Amino acid sequence: MLPRLTNLLARLALAGALASGAALAQDAGKPQYGGQLIYAQSGEKFTLFMGRSTDQSGQDVWLHACETLVELSPQNEIKPLLAKSWTTSPDGKTVTFKLQEGVKFHDGSSFNAEAAAFVFNEAKAKKFIYLPLLEGFENATADSEYEMSFHLAAPFAALLPTLGYRPLCMFSPTAYKAVGEAGLATKVVGTGPFVHTQFVKGEYTIFEKNKDYWQAGKPYFDSVKIVIVPDAATRTAMLERGEIDRTVQLGDLELARLERNKSVLVRTVPSTRQFYVVLNHKVPALANPTFRRALNYAIDKAGIVQSVFAGRGAALMTAPTLMEGVVGYTDMRAPGEDTIFPYDPDKALALMKEAGYAFSGGVLKDPQGQPVKLKLFTPRGATKGDYQIAQLLQTFLKQVGIAVDLTVMESAAFSSATNLGPNDAKYDMALLSWGIPTADPDQPMMYFTHTNAWKPNGANRMFFSDAEIDRLANVAHTETDPAKRNEYVKQWMARLLVLAPVIYLPTLNLGLAGRTYLKGDEILAVDNYPAHFAWFDKGEMERQGVKR
Numbered sequence: 001m002l003p004r005l006t007n008l009l010a011r012l013a014l015a016g017a018l019a020s021g022a023a024l025a026q027d028a029g030k031p032q033y034g035g036q037l038i039y040a041q042s043g044e045k046f047t048l049f050m051g052r053s054t055d056q057s058g059q060d061v062w063l064h065a066c067e068t069l070v071e072l073s074p075q076n077e078i079k080p081l082l083a084k085s086w087t088t089s090p091d092g093k094t095v096t097f098k099l100q101e102g103v104k105f106h107d108g109s110s111f112n113a114e115a116a117a118f119v120f121n122e123a124k125a126k127k128f129i130y131l132p133l134l135e136g137f138e139n140a141t142a143d144s145e146y147e148m149s150f151h152l153a154a155p156f157a158a159l160l161p162t163l164g165y166r167p168l169c170m171f172s173p174t175a176y177k178a179v180g181e182a183g184l185a186t187k188v189v190g191t192g193p194f195v196h197t198q199f200v201k202g203e204y205t206i207f208e209k210n211k212d213y214w215q216a217g218k219p220y221f222d223s224v225k226i227v228i229v230p231d232a233a234t235r236t237a238m239l240e241r242g243e244i245d246r247t248v249q250l251g252d253l254e255l256a257r258l259e260r261n262k263s264v265l266v267r268t269v270p271s272t273r274q275f276y277v278v279l280n281h282k283v284p285a286l287a288n289p290t291f292r293r294a295l296n297y298a299i300d301k302a303g304i305v306q307s308v309f310a311g312r313g314a315a316l317m318t319a320p321t322l323m324e325g326v327v328g329y330t331d332m333r334a335p336g337e338d339t340i341f342p343y344d345p346d347k348a349l350a351l352m353k354e355a356g357y358a359f360s361g362g363v364l365k366d367p368q369g370q371p372v373k374l375k376l377f378t379p380r381g382a383t384k385g386d387y388q389i390a391q392l393l394q395t396f397l398k399q400v401g402i403a404v405d406l407t408v409m410e411s412a413a414f415s416s417a418t419n420l421g422p423n424d425a426k427y428d429m430a431l432l433s434w435g436i437p438t439a440d441p442d443q444p445m446m447y448f449t450h451t452n453a454w455k456p457n458g459a460n461r462m463f464f465s466d467a468e469i470d471r472l473a474n475v476a477h478t479e480t481d482p483a484k485r486n487e488y489v490k491q492w493m494a495r496l497l498v499l500a501p502v503i504y505l506p507t508l509n510l511g512l513a514g515r516t517y518l519k520g521d522e523i524l525a526v527d528n529y530p531a532h533f534a535w536f537d538k539g540e541m542e543r544q545g546v547k548r
Contacts, residue, residue, distance in 0.1 A: 029519055031535040036223045036548055037518070039531060040235045040247040043228070043382055046415055047185040048199060050167040051128035054459075056273075056435060056527050059166040064207045064224055064532050065106065066169035066190030069097060069116070070160055074524055076325065076439040078160045082111065082170060082191065092155030092480060099146040103214045105172035106195045113142035118173040120150070126181075130167050132447045132458040133438075135477055154478040157485055158327075158442030165438050166528070193219035193532050202228055220520075220535035230381045230411075239264060239513055242546040245536075246514035246521065248529055249384045252313035258513055263544050266513045270315060272323055273435040273527050275389060275505035277376075278418070278461045283428045285357075285372060292500040294351035296341035298400045303343070304392055305506050308385040314506035320496040321434070321444045323507050325525055328441045328476075328489030332497060340497060340504060348400050364401030373403045374428040379414040383433045389505065390431050404429075421456050422463045430461065433508065437526040441489045445473035449492075449501060464501040517541040 043057040050062055069083035083097040103111040117140035123131055124139070136153040143149050150159065162168070175189035188196040191214065194207030207224045227244065229235045232251040238244045240261060250258070250266070259266050279286040279295070286292060305314050316339035317323070319332040333340055349359050356367040364372045374397070378390035387408065394404040407427075409417060418430050436443055447453050450473050453460040469492060476488040512523040517540035521531035 029537065031220045031520065032538055033220050033535070034222055035536045035538070035541075036225055037221050037246070037531060037534065037536075038225045038227060038244045038548070039529075040227050040229045040238060040244045042230055042232065042235070042249045042384075043411055046412060048188050048196075048205075049181050049184040050169055050171065051123060051126065051130075051181065052185070054129060054167050056437075059437065059527075060529055061205055061226060062166050062169055062188060062190070063192065063528070063530055064194040065188040065192040065196045066166075066171060067192050068164050068166060068169045069099075070164045072161065072164045072437075072439060072524070072526060074522055076525070078164060081164075082116070083163075086160075093152045095150040095152070095156075095159060096143065097148050097150070099148060100214060101146050103191050104212060105170075105174070105191055106189050106210065107172050107175050109172055109174040111170060111191050112145050113148035115173050116140065116148045116170055117142045119170055122173075122176070123168075127457065128167075129457075130165065130447075132450065132453045133162050133165065133168075133443060135446050135452070135474075155480050157477060157480050158438065158440040161327075161438040161440040162442065165443075194221075194224055204228065218533055220533065224532070232381075232384060236513070239515070242515065242544060245518050246512065246529075246531065248510070248512050250511035250513055251384065252308075252310040252511075255310075255312070255511065263516055264513055265516050265518075266511065267523050268312070268509050268511045269523055269525055270324070271435065271508050271510040271525050271527055272326060272437070272439065273383075273433050273510070274317060274321070274323065274507045275314075275383070275386075275431065275433045277393065277503035277505065278427070278430040278432055279502055280425060280428050280430075280461075281463045281465075281501070282422055282425070283374075285366060285374075286428065288355050289499045290351050290355040291357070292503075293341070293498075294348040294355065294400075295397070295503050296348075296500050297344045297351065298348035298402075299341075299393065299396050299503060299505070300343040301339050301341075301504075301506050304389055307392070308388045309506070309509075312509065313384070313511070314508050316506055317504050320493050320504055321448065322436070322441055322489070322493060326436050326439050326441060328486045330486075330490045330493065332493050341500070345396075345399055352400065359401050362401055371403065372401065373405065375405045375407060375426070377407045377409060377414060377417055377427040377430040379411050379431075380408050382411045382414065383508070386431055386433070393431070393503075418461055419456055422454060425455070425461070425463075429503075432461070434459070435527040437528065439526055441492075442477055445476055445489070445492060449473065449496070462501050464499075466495070466499055468495055469499070515541075515544065515546065517544060517546070 041057045047053045067082050070078050071081045086097045088095050120140040138151045141149050172189040186199050193213045195210050197208050198206040205226045209222050235247040236254050281287045322329045358365045380387040397404050447458045451465040455461050472488050472492040479485040517537045521534040
């Protein structure tokens, strides 16, 4: 029997549980005008053009300047935004939106049905990165000045939450035609409450108040500056000194100290963001589902939660890919187990033997008698804990005789290396995290595990393909009966447990910390941190000695 690594992990973990998170939003009060919000993020923006990026941190950038037709509330409810209302035809194939009137893009051109239809039709023509999410979309038409229709090949159960996904925001067709994607990669031109004025790649982005914003009285800040600070400890120190007003992706080991600071409010929530290991199915060993299940059993997820996230920054998965709060979620754990694929290195070795592999002298050999060696690509600091998890993966897999060559890459290089198609990808495994910003299973079913979503078009970096998985995704995509749709989703999850296309790892708890004079900002489980309608309590700000 193999020795388990729990004791090792326990020694790595800090003793004692950290305090629980505070409320999700600052106390309400009468908004005050003025000031510049400084918000520190961890990740670099590779492009600001939303047609070519689904970068999570980019979504907090876009929401300042670019708005969607609808949006998700903190309770994951659909709310009107640039669309006032909508109706669906009896056959479910046409959805007609009534748009806000009198709205202008930041370049002075009008937002109307013609502009909205252009964005979606261009997304289809140019194969924008989010196009797989719009499976069945045929075209959009401007029926009148402020009425636009979506024409679909079949009913689309998740159309509204998908339209609330921030990369699908409305950019100016006039600006797009003038400067193209390359021009909009460094400048966002939308209808939002702030006008994008500066972008220094890898350093900062600045927005100025949109004085002609269509929602009267908003926004409250004069400007917003988003700065890139990759190191969590540095961001925390800047917040404590009052150099920034808020930050995200907090170091879990620093939370207790931050929570004792009366000038700082710390909030944490469960999220839809899950770590996972991409397994490249073009690699012979990783094409075998029995071998992939074995890898899942070889990893101590509970140990990762304790050692990397101090027992509070992440939670164990209870279903493959989906989590509580997402439509159709079902707890898929076996009775008595605390997670899917619980840590069991002996079971891992038994499955590897079943797959034709032999373990001897601490080395796993493939059916041809060759030692198993795998390359693992990982970023460092793109998502909190990523590098530490990669190191532990290397240790766990060594326990079952697999030598892992760890390749650590800076964020831009890692993003490029994991966005290649099947003939160009160089990784055997890659550590990533995945969120579901629509809170609907349609996104992972169509964009993550579907054969049509193989990179470079979607997010299927595994080059995974299964006819039944695709069939279930397709029927759930068009099924409008919630009960029937949930059953398809459950069948999809059950098959994922059999095929194990990835190694499933813990789900992040999101953290947001801000100075207590910052009011009205939010943290959403879909991994967004809106503050575009927040404001400063200037009296409290002065009391804390922060002048800006």
